């Protein structure tokens with residue numbers, strides 16, 4: 001797919017309330033923005049970007065939340081590298097991100113694993129207040145199929 005990239009809209013930056021609603025909005029905005037950039041809602045890049053944003057935003061509004069402070073979603077298309085850079089900034093700088101060592105039945109501790117598996121690179125950058133958790137998604141290289149519900153057998 002060769003999306004038609006039009007300037008100056010290579011970037012989306014949006015402050016959102018640090019609530020479950022804000023996190024859902026971050027995911028929806030991502031779906032719309034990727035579609036605007038030429039990756040339809042049901043395409044693999046769009047779906048993967050939404051999953052990454054969903055996990056990072058969920059973490060921002062639970063673990064990174066400071067009462068009264070928003071979080072920020074930033075999406076940047078880096079055409080030279082055919083990469084989408086996702087940045088989610090929250091107000092808490094005093095808590096470390098860590099992979100949880102859970103069992104198969106655990107309902108928590110999968111978010112960062114999802115980010116690790118679906119992104120080309122990811123990391124954490126400190127800010128004056130809080131931090132930015134970022135992930136980069138390759139839009140051209142080997143496509144990871146969009147994880148969808150399993151197809152019923154038979």
Ligand SMILES: Nc1ncnc2c1ncn2[C@@H]1O[C@H](COP(=O)(O)OP(=O)(O)O)[C@@H](O)[C@H]1O
Pocket residue numbers: 059060063064065090092095096097098099100107108109110111112113133
């Ligand atoms: N934005 C964040 N701010 C502070 N801590 C975080 C953030 N994201 C993740 N963490 C820490 O990393 C842990 C693992 O995150 P994750 O894999 O998404 O699991 P879960 O969100 O289910 O706990 C969290 O339990 C939390 O301690």
Ligand SMILES: [Mg+2]
Pocket residue numbers: 055058059109110111112
């Ligand atoms: Mg999480």
